[in-house]
Amino acid sequence: MREMKELRIGMMGYGFMGRTHSNAYKRLTDFFPVHHKPVLKAVCARNAEKAQAFADNWGYERVETDWRKVVEAPDIDLIDIGTPNDTHYEMALAAAKNGKMVCCEKPLALSVAQAEEMTKAVEDAGVPNMVWFNYRRVPAIALAKQVVDEGRIGRAFHYRATYLQDWTIATDVPQGGAGLWRLDSDVAGSGVTGDLLAHSIDTAMWLNGPITRVVAKTETFVKERVHAVTGKVQPVGIDDACMFLAEFANGSMGTFESTRYARGRKNFNTFELNGADGSLYFDLEEPEYLQYFEYLQKQSGKKLESHLTGWRKIHVTNSEHPYMNRYWVPGTCIGYEHTFLNALADFVMGIESGKPTEPTFRTALQTQKVCDAVLDSARSGSWKETGV
Ligand code: SOE
Numbered sequence: 001m002r003e004m005k006e007l008r009i010g011m012m013g014y015g016f017m018g019r020t021h022s023n024a025y026k027r028l029t030d031f032f033p034v035h036h037k038p039v040l041k042a043v044c045a046r047n048a049e050k051a052q053a054f055a056d057n058w059g060y061e062r063v064e065t066d067w068r069k070v071v072e073a074p075d076i077d078l079i080d081i082g083t084p085n086d087t088h089y090e091m092a093l094a095a096a097k098n099g100k101m102v103c104c105e106k107p108l109a110l111s112v113a114q115a116e117e118m119t120k121a122v123e124d125a126g127v128p129n130m131v132w133f134n135y136r137r138v139p140a141i142a143l144a145k146q147v148v149d150e151g152r153i154g155r156a157f158h159y160r161a162t163y164l165q166d167w168t169i170a171t172d173v174p175q176g177g178a179g180l181w182r183l184d185s186d187v188a189g190s191g192v193t194g195d196l197l198a199h200s201i202d203t204a205m206w207l208n209g210p211i212t213r214v215v216a217k218t219e220t221f222v223k224e225r226v227h228a229v230t231g232k233v234q235p236v237g238i239d240d241a242c243m244f245l246a247e248f249a250n251g252s253m254g255t256f257e258s259t260r261y262a263r264g265r266k267n268f269n270t271f272e273l274n275g276a277d278g279s280l281y282f283d284l285e286e287p288e289y290l291q292y293f294e295y296l297q298k299q300s301g302k303k304l305e306s307h308l309t310g311w312r313k314i315h316v317t318n319s320e321h322p323y324m325n326r327y328w329v330p331g332t333c334i335g336y337e338h339t340f341l342n343a344l345a346d347f348v349m350g351i352e353s354g355k356p357t358e359p360t361f362r363t364a365l366q367t368q369k370v371c372d373a374v375l376d377s378a379r380s381g382s383w384k385e386t387g388v
Helices: 016-031 048-058 067-072 085-097 112-125 139-149 192-208 336-353 361-380
Strands: 005-012 036-044 062-064 078-081 101-104 129-131 156-164 211-219 224-226 233-235 241-248 253-259 268-275 278-283 289-294 311-315
Touching: 005 016, 005 067, 016 036, 016 048, 016 336, 036 048, 036 067, 036 336, 048 062, 062 067, 067 085, 078 085, 085 101, 085 112, 101 361, 112 361, 129 336, 129 361, 139 192, 139 278, 139 289, 156 192, 156 241, 192 211, 192 241, 192 253, 192 268, 192 361, 211 361, 241 361
Parallel strands: 005 036, 005 078, 036 062, 078 101, 101 129, 156 253
Antiparallel strands: 156 268, 211 241, 224 233, 241 253, 268 278, 278 289, 289 311
8 A cells, every 4th residue: 555645735716727726636646656645625715605616526625715714724734826816925925934835826926026025935934836837747848848858959049939819809708707807907917928928938938948038019909898896897907919029048039929819719829949950849739749850960871861851740648758657558648637637746746755846936936027027028118138
């Protein structure tokens, strides 16, 4: 029998992320040989009735409506922040102060100033921490990282990312309230920059290193929307779309584009990296594939078969591929929910080995710096240093 310790979870929020994280907690020990078994102790939300239904469905032992009670509870080890962005700061500070481990949804904070304080708080408290940038745990993206680290791309020239959705095109989509807080700038902080480009930036800096300078243009296509809670029509403060140019510390150039107005695109998250020795391309609409172009040079005594060179579409489902040995037989794929399970497994293995699991709060702070510089640049129309 595997020796197991309990990892007692206090889950903040029961929305989309509450579900993806709860699923990961429930499946962890079935798929990964870790020695901590998550116990779903408490879920916390303002709406007690909905939280109770969530608790009943996923198996949480109790419901709380006051988050302070959860961060102070002696029977909880890990605070998982899956609530809207404007709550992350206070909850993370309080959790760290109470000596809890903290896993937080992205974007880490509403601003660099908040993210800096949060990073200091978890580091001073010495508590394990992680931000749920789940796309790092798509096996094909983790394979891209491996290919880069193996030196197969060579000198990088270009990085190109897009993150497109279409769910806010209708002018009658309200802002604010359950599920729609992403449109309310007071709660979300920003629009696509913090919500979608934060993912693209995290992946980009993981694969291609720090982004040092940016120049951006944002647009808000629908200027006024009804607030779902107050019923009042009010100005829209978020960026509906954002495009920016970037310079990386390694000398390569980047373009990033994100919008919620790309009709037909639901969660189109792509990147391409072009280097002297090869290129990589990924598209979340075909998540189990990584495309790789290898530049083959004529080797002495060996004929270069240039008529056969081209892009390889690698089906990332072999047991040699990242995470895949935990799942099914080669050729079968895993899904979106597994990216959270993989992230949780890495986090728990980090606790067990004493090594921090990336992306930590400190790493997510770097992403926050780029997001803030992007928004700053869009306001001023000029290039901004990111400070990363
Ligand atoms: C927005 O629609 C959203 O749910 C983001 O908040 C998530 O981070 C992204 O992964 C999917 O889209």
